[in-house]
Amino acid sequence: MQDSQTSETTQKTIEETIVSGILSAKIRPGTRLSENQLATLFGVSRTRVREAMMRLETRGIVHVSPRRGWFVVEPSAEEAIAVYEARRVIEAGLLRSMRVLTDEGRKALDAHLNEEKTAMAAGDRQRLTYLMGDFHIRIAELSGNAIIVDILRDLTARTILISMLYQSEFHAAQSHDGHCRIFEAMQAGDFVRAAELSVDHLDEVEMGLDLTTRPDPLSELRSSLSLPPKTVPSVSQLSDPKNHNIKGAIKTC
Amino acid sequence: MQDSQTSETTQKTIEETIVSGILSAKIRPGTRLSENQLATLFGVSRTRVREAMMRLETRGIVHVSPRRGWFVVEPSAEEAIAVYEARRVIEAGLLRSMRVLTDEGRKALDAHLNEEKTAMAAGDRQRLTYLMGDFHIRIAELSGNAIIVDILRDLTARTILISMLYQSEFHAAQSHDGHCRIFEAMQAGDFVRAAELSVDHLDEVEMGLDLTTRPDPLSELRSSLSLPPKTVPSVSQLSDPKNHNIKGAIKTC
DNA sequence: CTTTCCTGTCTTGTATGCAAGATAGCCAGA
DNA sequence: TCTGGCTATCTTGCATACAAGACAGGAAAG
Known part of the structure; x- marks a missing residue:
């Protein structure tokens, strides 16, 4: 028997639910994560949702656009x-x-x-x-x-x-x-x-x-206006992915 | 000129202050981090202090003992x-x-x-x-x-x-x-x-x-009572630190 | 038709209030 | 002296209230 109400659940469930949703590709990048919706969904107040969001933010999973909302990250x-x-x-x-x-x-x-x-x-x-x-x-x-x-x-x-x-x-x-x-x-x-x-x-x-x-739909416009790219961690000094021979062969082991 | 009040500072300052305090060995492990004290110290409410603590917790820097307080971690x-x-x-x-x-x-x-x-x-x-x-x-x-x-x-x-x-x-x-x-x-x-x-x-x-x-002062008692050790990530399969010859020689380069 | 501005609504940001557990200290009783 | 328990106080846990920015949609002006 399964409650439609997922309340009664323990502390970290919001965080884990979202992460496992991502790991199983059920949550797409850019998905809006409304504090209010999550709060009612999990039967808690916004406070706890926010805590989960903050944690996920430091883990690089979501980000917040000020006064606009939380979103699953869309890596550049x-x-x-x-x-x-x-x-x-x-x-x-x-x-x-x-x-x-x-x-x-x-x-x-x-x-x-x-x-x-x-x-x-x-x-x-x-x-x-x-x-x-x-x-x-x-x-x-x-x-x-x-x-x-x-x-x-x-x-x-x-x-x-x-x-x-x-x-x-x-x-x-x-x-x-x-x-x-x-x-x-x-x-x-x-x-x-x-x-x-x-x-x-x-x-x-x-x-x-x-x-x-x-990458982002504005990249062309951005470059034609010669604005700086978003936030670019340079990777120049690291080994580039080698031009490895990709064998498409399916091999069961 | 320097305010005694560190207010007006931007969002992440609490987090960064604590981390840099640790990096420069000015904050000892086990240090109590009272939400109220930090709040008055930084001129904000407990809410923002808590957010910083949550972030630091996911970074493995602090931990919370329920209804007792936040503490800088004391790694086992x-x-x-x-x-x-x-x-x-x-x-x-x-x-x-x-x-x-x-x-x-x-x-x-x-x-x-x-x-x-x-x-x-x-x-x-x-x-x-x-x-x-x-x-x-x-x-x-x-x-x-x-x-x-x-x-x-x-x-x-x-x-x-x-x-x-x-x-x-x-x-x-x-x-x-x-x-x-x-x-x-x-x-x-x-x-x-x-x-x-x-x-x-x-x-x-x-x-x-x-x-x-x-490690912890109770370890002897704990083992003599044959209680399980605290939380043990087993490292058995990883390479142990080698018995490397430690040369104490001071060499300027 | 286009542009501009205004306002209502929705979002997060932040502070605050209250609940409830943990702790220390005191006091009484053995 | 020691033990047990009570209480005052301090802590975090959590919800809520309100502030303030962002945005959409419509009205008015050109």
Whole structure:
């Protein structure tokens, strides 16, 4: 039995609900999050909704436009690049630091990859989006380091928002293949290789984005008026995503 | 001219003030942060103080004990280990991903290391603590990736809290030496070596901690009653800090 | 038809008030 | 002296009230 009223729920539910909504691609970037609506929806006052929004803001998930409203972030092309770069840095660093893959870990990843395969067969795109992001979180969980898990979860949420904005087609098979390769390297105990594969995988996904289409509708106008671009974290000195050979081949593992 | 009233200041000042107070070791772990006191201090109402506290809480800087108060976090030994592990992962991953050290970058780091030397000569411990942490943030800034900079800034703040809790002596010369080595490797364009040195450096600092003394005063009682330890992110599968040869030699560079 | 301005409505920003738990200190009783 | 309990006070938790900016829509002027 399920109340239509979601009250009685504990403190962090608003935050978690929104994040998991994003992780499963049920909430689109730019979605308006009205304090009043959320308040009535969750059966609390605006105060608590605001607290959740503030937390989500520091996590880079939502932003507020003063006296206009809260919105799920719409990462710019520059921010998208920075997110992928951060993920490459952290995930590769994490894999390189690993020494063993425990049997539990192996089982967990194996089960996860099977879920991916099942969802692919079923064509369940939302679930697939969730699983594709969750794979990386699972790897972080193997490390047992809660700090890194939290960081990667938030970055994954942003990644999903990015793909909803800039990803024309969803290359699920390709991603699944990348995950399998990483898993294989881990099973072989070759974590350096796993790290490299992880970088390649993120490069592939990033290169599957069309970062020229959507950035902001004003970009052309903005540049023709020679106004400064929005907020540009320069990434010049970091490694660019390599021109990796993208093999479209579907390989089940 | 300086108002005793710090009102009129902009939104994020409370948050930033506290963080920079921690980064410069002026605020100790466990410090009580009363909403009322901060409110009068900053000339605002409790509402805005609370917002700042919530943000700091999601950043891992403060925590709230329900209806007792807000406190600057006192990381447990396990959390301390997790923080250092996260820093090793991220900083090594970052250095490995770098390709060039620009001339500005070289100058910035060089200037920083000179500041460290000056502060060491002056014996200004608070400033030294700040600079020792800031070095790592400077490196992150070189990457131009704002996401990584923010993450490392918060981790550095936590690191400083950890050293205030667990560090008996302050091996400034040793840290400075480590920074110099990293800088030299970067200048030589050997970022892989820089990453390794960074890991070694963090290992050194971590091993300079006495993680058995302070954890919580109840740990003995707790274990003798066989209660579960507080909140333990297991780090078993991650590389342990290596038994690196700690050379106490002071080397100016 | 276009432009400008005005006003009503909706949004967040901020302060404040009250509820309720936690704590310290005191007092009484053994 | 020690123990138990009561109360005054301080803390955060949460809701609400009001302020003030943003915006849409319509009316009036050109």
